[in-house]
Amino acid sequence: MDNLRSAIADARRIVVKAGSSSLTTPQGTIDGARIDALVDVLAERRKAGGEVVFVSSGAIAAGLGPLGLARRPRDLATQQAAASVGQGLLIARYASSFERHGLTVGQVLLTADDMMRRAHHNNAQRTLQALLKLGMLPIVNENDTVATDEIRFGDNDRLAALVAHLVRADALILLSDVDALYTGDPRLPGSRKIEDVRSEADLEGVTTGTAGSKVGTGGMVTKVEAARIATGAGVPVVLTSADSAAEAVAGGRVGTLFHAGTHRPSTRDLWLAHATTGQGKLILDEGAVQAVVGRRSSLLPAGVTGVRGDFAAGDPVDLCDPSGRTVARGLVNYDASEIPELLGRSTRWLAREHGPEYERELIHRDRLVLLTGEPSTD
Incomplete structure (x- = not known):
């Protein structure tokens, strides 16, 4: 034995x-x-x-x-x-x-x-x-x-x-x-x-x-x-x-x-990787993928190019690279309806234009888990 x-x-x-x-x-x-x-x-x-x-x-x-x-x-x-x-x-x-x-x-x-x-x-x-x-x-x-x-x-x-x-x-x-x-x-x-x-x-x-x-x-x-x-x-x-x-x-x-x-x-x-299902998707540019996957950083609005699905703040969402491949999952800080006007903006700009409550990441690194996924089909 x-x-x-x-x-x-x-x-x-x-x-x-x-x-x-x-x-x-x-x-x-x-x-x-x-x-x-x-x-x-x-x-x-x-x-x-x-x-x-x-x-x-x-x-x-x-x-x-x-x-x-x-x-x-x-x-x-x-x-x-x-x-x-x-x-x-x-x-x-x-x-x-x-x-x-x-x-x-x-x-x-x-x-x-x-x-x-x-x-x-x-x-x-x-x-x-x-x-x-x-x-x-x-x-x-x-x-x-x-x-x-x-x-x-x-x-x-x-x-x-x-x-x-x-x-x-x-x-x-x-x-x-x-x-x-x-x-x-x-x-x-x-x-x-x-x-x-x-x-x-x-x-x-x-x-x-x-x-x-x-x-x-x-x-x-x-x-x-x-x-x-x-x-x-x-x-x-x-x-x-x-x-x-x-x-x-x-x-x-x-x-x-x-x-x-x-x-x-x-x-x-x-729990986040295997017991949850992404309620939506955030599409990241290459810089954001490198930050999240390579440096384990939080996800900021400036690195997101698109949003899909209908989800609420606190829901799990999938993070996808430009080809649609899921690279991570995290608990999002905003409702899906709020995110389009944040895309491409720095947190400093958002805080100046919308108030200090907007000076936060889309998903904090402590609420992110990396995944190895397949290309998206939608």
Whole structure:
């Protein structure tokens, strides 16, 4: 056992995530035997003195049978109806299974909007910390009954990575129906298993698209992105199958190990980079890009050439270079309607013409996080 996997075995606090495909039968209904098997693994870790936060998909899948649905519905309203029926059934099933081990669970339902709004984000953090302090085992799920297509996490993978940072976990274990990350579809000849990912170079040439599931929404794309988020926050990640959960938790050499970065960003920076969505765009000239990205300076009105979208002061907005590529995100100090008349002006000129309250940056450097984005499509 190498040092990092040994550290996972000895971790004080872990987050474990299981997707719908790991908890369901081939027909798409909740599989009680698979739930019990996974609960046994988590309970043993908990009884050994470790703290466990469990992120579980499956609410929609649990509601399919009672609603007489043969497969996951495509329309949002029926998905939400299935989640409404299934969430209670799912948590009751978990509570019953953990009760066999004398453990009590607490349910925490989140939407991406909860992680985007600072106050909600802080409340979620306090709730999870309190549950752990009280000796409970928190079970986190996306609140599918109210989540919309625009703000979904993506089969809870991104949610699990954010929760791992939120509770300052020592490791994140992502359980799937695939035993590891491969260079291509594992069902095809020539695909090679990747045991360790130490940097982006290890992912070059990797094809993460996989066949869809009847009940799940994720795939290797969302899992790799979740691993990037978590490792960027200093949390190592093991990606493997639910059948290998016991070995993964014990630090066994299974699945793919994503090595953590050397530092943990502030909660604000991780929240801003991964839990928010830009509510608009500010287009920067080359000088402003150099100032923000190269010198980590605040964004001033003089370096902005355009504004897009409808946002309010305090909202997150994306900062784009002249080609439209997103380079940063920050919390803006002005409403979108105020910004056009500020463009190209110095803060000193604005203060002289409009009053001292205008002698401030569009976005302060302490409320900015750098991103590596794709060219804008609009």
